[in-house]
Amino acid sequence: MKLTDREKRLLNGEKGKVPQQAMALLVKYGEALGAEEMVPVQHIYASSAFCANTDLTLATVKQCGGIKEYFSEFALCGDAGWEIPRMEHFATCLANNIDLDMWEEQEASREIYEMGLLADEFERGIDHLSAPSCAPYLQGISPIFAEHIASMESSAVSFFNSVIGARTNTEGIESATAAAYTGCIPKWGLHYTENRKGTHLVRVTVPVETIMDWGLLGFYFGHVVQEKIPVVDGISHRPSADMLKHCGAAAASSGGVELYHVVGVTPEAQDRNMAFQRGAPLEEFEFGEREKRWSYEMLNSGTSPYIDHVILGCPHYSIEQVFQFLRCLGRRKIHSDVHLWLMVPYTVKMLVIRQGYDKLMREAGVHIIAGACPILGGVYRKSAQSIATDSAKQAKYFRDMTGKPVYFGSMEQCIESAVSGKWIGSFC
Amino acid sequence: MKTIMIRGRKVVGGHAKGTAIVSQRTISGWGGTDPYTGEIIDGLSDIHGENFASKILVFQGAKGSSGWSCIFHLAKLNGKAPMALIFNEVSTKVILGAVVMDIPAITDLEQDPLDVIDSGDIVEIFADEGYIVVQKREENNYEKLT
Numbered sequence: 001m002k003l004t005d006r007e008k009r010l011l012n013g014e015k016g017k018v019p020q021q022a023m024a025l026l027v028k029y030g031e032a033l034g035a036e037e038m039v040p041v042q043h044i045y046a047s048s049a050f051c052a053n054t055d056l057t058l059a060t061v062k063q064c065g066g067i068k069e070y071f072s073e074f075a076l077c078g079d080a081g082w083e084i085p086r087m088e089h090f091a092t093c094l095a096n097n098i099d100l101d102m103w104e105e106q107e108a109s110r111e112i113y114e115m116g117l118l119a120d121e122f123e124r125g126i127d128h129l130s131a132p133s134c135a136p137y138l139q140g141i142s143p144i145f146a147e148h149i150a151s152m153e154s155s156a157v158s159f160f161n162s163v164i165g166a167r168t169n170t171e172g173i174e175s176a177t178a179a180a181y182t183g184c185i186p187k188w189g190l191h192y193t194e195n196r197k198g199t200h201l202v203r204v205t206v207p208v209e210t211i212m213d214w215g216l217l218g219f220y221f222g223h224v225v226q227e228k229i230p231v232v233d234g235i236s237h238r239p240s241a242d243m244l245k246h247c248g249a250a251a252a253s254s255g256g257v258e259l260y261h262v263v264g265v266t267p268e269a270q271d272r273n274m275a276f277q278r279g280a281p282l283e284e285f286e287f288g289e290r291e292k293r294w295s296y297e298m299l300n301s302g303t304s305p306y307i308d309h310v311i312l313g314c315p316h317y318s319i320e321q322v323f324q325f326l327r328c329l330g331r332r333k334i335h336s337d338v339h340l341w342l343m344v345p346y347t348v349k350m351l352v353i354r355q356g357y358d359k360l361m362r363e364a365g366v367h368i369i370a371g372a373c374p375i376l377g378g379v380y381r382k383s384a385q386s387i388a389t390d391s392a393k394q395a396k397y398f399r400d401m402t403g404k405p406v407y408f409g410s411m412e413q414c415i416e417s418a419v420s421g422k423w424i425g426s427f428c
Numbered sequence: 429m430k431t432i433m434i435r436g437r438k439v440v441g442g443h444a445k446g447t448a449i450v451s452q453r454t455i456s457g458w459g460g461t462d463p464y465t466g467e468i469i470d471g472l473s474d475i476h477g478e479n480f481a482s483k484i485l486v487f488q489g490a491k492g493s494s495g496w497s498c499i500f501h502l503a504k505l506n507g508k509a510p511m512a513l514i515f516n517e518v519s520t521k522v523i524l525g526a527v528v529m530d531i532p533a534i535t536d537l538e539q540d541p542l543d544v545i546d547s548g549d550i551v552e553i554f555a556d557e558g559y560i561v562v563q564k565r566e567e568n569n570y571e572k573l574t
Contacts, residue, residue: 025527025528028440028527029523029524029527032438032439032440032523032526032527032533033518033520033523034518047494047495047498052458052495052498056463056464056502056506057502060502060505060506063505064505073505074501074502074505077528077530152494152495153494154492154493154494157494169520170494170519170520170521171494171520171524172494172495172496172497172498172520172521172524172525172528173494173495173497173498173501174497174501174524174527174528175497175520175524188520189520226491227491227517227519256491256492375459397459400459400471401459
């Protein structure tokens with residue numbers, strides 16, 4: 001690879017062992033990809049090395065000799081004995097598995113909680129911004145159009161690429177951590193304009209108007225195109241950011257969509273021609289009533305009418321969604337058999353408290369959980385008989401990973417069900 | 429015994445010789461692979477329930493979560509990594525996984541390895557030199573053996 005003088009100095013070890021190792025890893029990775037050069041990045045989104053925080057992580061941390069040693073061996077591919085300097089470039093954590101204030105409600109073990117505390121202290125100690133969220137853009141930590149970044153987390157990658165028009169491939173923990181010490185990432189794939197053109201045309205012939213509709217749409221086209229770049233056309237109703245957030249997360253879970261365009265909505269698709277960069281689609285298909293129903297049926301595996309666990313906020317809810325949630329709930333209380341969780345970024349939880357919503361939620365029996373993902377490390381109420389969610393992504397992973405009956409519906413349907421203790425969702 | 433040589437492109441250098449395990453599909457890391465054991469747990473995989481630890485993993489490519497490298501890296505730290513990787517589709521997930529496991533890996537082969545190699549064949553990989561050698565079993569009775 002052709003390296004700049006700055007990159008060569010890092011590789012020669014002039015800034016110390018850790019940046020040297022980070023640069024060496026990125027060069028090896030870039031060469032293996034076939035990249036010719038690096039691209040500078042100012043926004044890096046790297047999971048904590050401890051984010052999954054499962055029994056396996058615990059065992060591996062013990063085997064490596066501790067938190068710092070594990071970070072060095074695992075995230076840096078280095079030696080356990082190294083001192084770990086602060087991150088040189090601005091890097092933000094993605095979701096963890098627990099909220100350190102809510103671990104008992106989450107039914108996490110004390111051991112998991114204690115490692116969470118140590119890991120959080122360590123991450124903050126190396127300047128890895130401990131604002132864990134799968135949706136960091138909700139916290140104002142966001143790139144702008146055409147900015148090159150390095151990001152993990154499939155739903156965040158999709159949002160950055162598709163909705164903002166920033167440029168990132170799906171990075172992994174080791175490459176994103178290396179970027180935090182070097183400020184660069186291999187220039188390959190979606191960093192190039194020509195690799196961002198649409199491949200498949202999705203003709204929408206059914207109303208797509210709600211957050212739920214957008215999840216059903218994303219789930220369907222992700223399944224059809226897998227890793228390709230779909231272009232959605234025929235939308236009659238302008239979506240909100242939260243709708244596109246849900247759509248991208250769904251498409252990244254049923255397929256591997258890292259970038260999609262919506263004609264007239266997303267920045268690289270002002271019109272159809274622009275989305276395909278003046279080319280023709282390789283294939284096209286319809287999203288109509290039948291396809292929409294297929295998604296709905298794939299996401300609903302519940303049979304018993306009773307529900308006892310409702311999880312909302314995948315990807316994390318924005319403060320606007322929290323507002324809508326409270327408006328819909330009104331003065332009603334959650335059924336005593338039901339544990340309802342609202343998953344949000346830390347900054348949204350802070351706003352919830354500042355606004356006085358936390359008191360309303362406590363009275364209603366709603367648990368607000370910050371910075372956590374229930375599927376990442378498998379931290380959800382294991383005692384639950386069935387799970388209801390308004391997230392297509394979460395419905396899919398819960399079904400695959402827990403075997404529990406899963407219900408998928410709109411936020412409103414989930415709230416009605418949580419109040420009554422019975423699933424009352426429907427397709428329309 | 430029939431022997432076939434195929435040229436390809438080095439991803440990570442090195443040499444290895446071992447038994448192949450072949451998936452015609454893409455492999456999911458996080459949520460699809462158990463790094464404790466090296467077992468494929470993805471219900472949609474054609475090698476669901478099989479184990480790649482210390483074998484040569486031949487597959488279409490990577491799919492799923494950005495935790496792909498993370499899961500394979502944990503498998504490596506737990507001594508359950510594959511011995512080498514041979515695959516078709518280049519993605520950041522699979523390339524990073526190969527780099528962090530630091531095992532011989534090869535792609536862009538002149539013949540589709542999924543057409544040539546069957547589970548149970550003996551494969552030798554010369555990643556730096558950019559080729560593999562496949563020794564076909566006389567009759568493929570891998571299923572009977574496992």
